[in-house]
Amino acid sequence: MIEASVRVRIWDLPTRLFHWLLAALVVFSFTTGKLGGDWLEWHFRSGYTILSLLVFRLLWGFTGSHYARFVNFLPSPSRTWRTLRSQESEVTRVSAGHSDIGTLSVYALLTVLAVQATIGPFTNDGSFTEGPWVKFISSATSNRLSTLHYYNRWLVVALTALHVAAIAFYLLARREDLITPMLTGDKLGLSAPAAEDGTTIRLRAAALAALAGGIVFYLVTL
Numbered sequence: 001m002i003e004a005s006v007r008v009r010i011w012d013l014p015t016r017l018f019h020w021l022l023a024a025l026v027v028f029s030f031t032t033g034k035l036g037g038d039w040l041e042w043h044f045r046s047g048y049t050i051l052s053l054l055v056f057r058l059l060w061g062f063t064g065s066h067y068a069r070f071v072n073f074l075p076s077p078s079r080t081w082r083t084l085r086s087q088e089s090e091v092t093r094v095s096a097g098h099s100d101i102g103t104l105s106v107y108a109l110l111t112v113l114a115v116q117a118t119i120g121p122f123t124n125d126g127s128f129t130e131g132p133w134v135k136f137i138s139s140a141t142s143n144r145l146s147t148l149h150y151y152n153r154w155l156v157v158a159l160t161a162l163h164v165a166a167i168a169f170y171l172l173a174r175r176e177d178l179i180t181p182m183l184t185g186d187k188l189g190l191s192a193p194a195a196e197d198g199t200t201i202r203l204r205a206a207a208l209a210a211l212a213g214g215i216v217f218y219l220v221t222l
């Protein structure tokens, strides 16, 4: 029997910071994109930061702590389907790392956000503002990418809503709180190896974040 009070570190600090910064910036980008005008300058900055975060997460997926590594949460639609159909609503069930449903939404969100943030610098607003990579393509292509950027944001919104709905499903139907661990890093009542989250790994994350930011800065100032 596993004691409910046992605390196990699941999400390292870099993953948690990545998550909440990304969530805040996605909301900020959506708002500033909708406001347009002078706000587009902030929309660009926010988009570059999101791009840097995504490059960081890609690197972290290979070099981060146990549960942050891609190899430890490979997507499985059949497992997700089994979880959705299982009748465990009365049972308290705690999963280490990403939940089965969460895994799919994480990959979908990261992919759609990567598409959105990469297209951004190729777009124009039809008047005075254009991204730094518009000069590398024809204006017809830039217009097409601007349309794609416009519609893809609704996919971002839909997947974010699905993501939050999946978290709510776990809370209400499965009695599993996934939100607190994403804040504190720890899950309770779990028999699983703890994720590394000390100074060494945090310094490694800081170096990778600086590298990711540097790469994006270099590319958007070409």
Ligand code: HEM
Pocket: 015, 018, 019, 022, 023, 024, 026, 027, 057, 068, 097, 098, 099, 100, 101, 102, 103, 106, 109, 110, 160, 163, 164, 167, 178, 179, 182
């Ligand atoms: C109230 C808002 C949100 C809550 C409560 C929330 C909560 C969570 C939780 C609990 C997880 C872990 C899921 C699991 O255990 O499998 C997670 C992961 C994740 N969420 Fe959210 N989330 C929110 C908003 C967002 C937004 C706006 C985005 C981006 C559009 C986002 C992107 C992600 C990503 C990419 C991961 C995977 C983290 C990683 O492995 O690096 N989340 N979220």
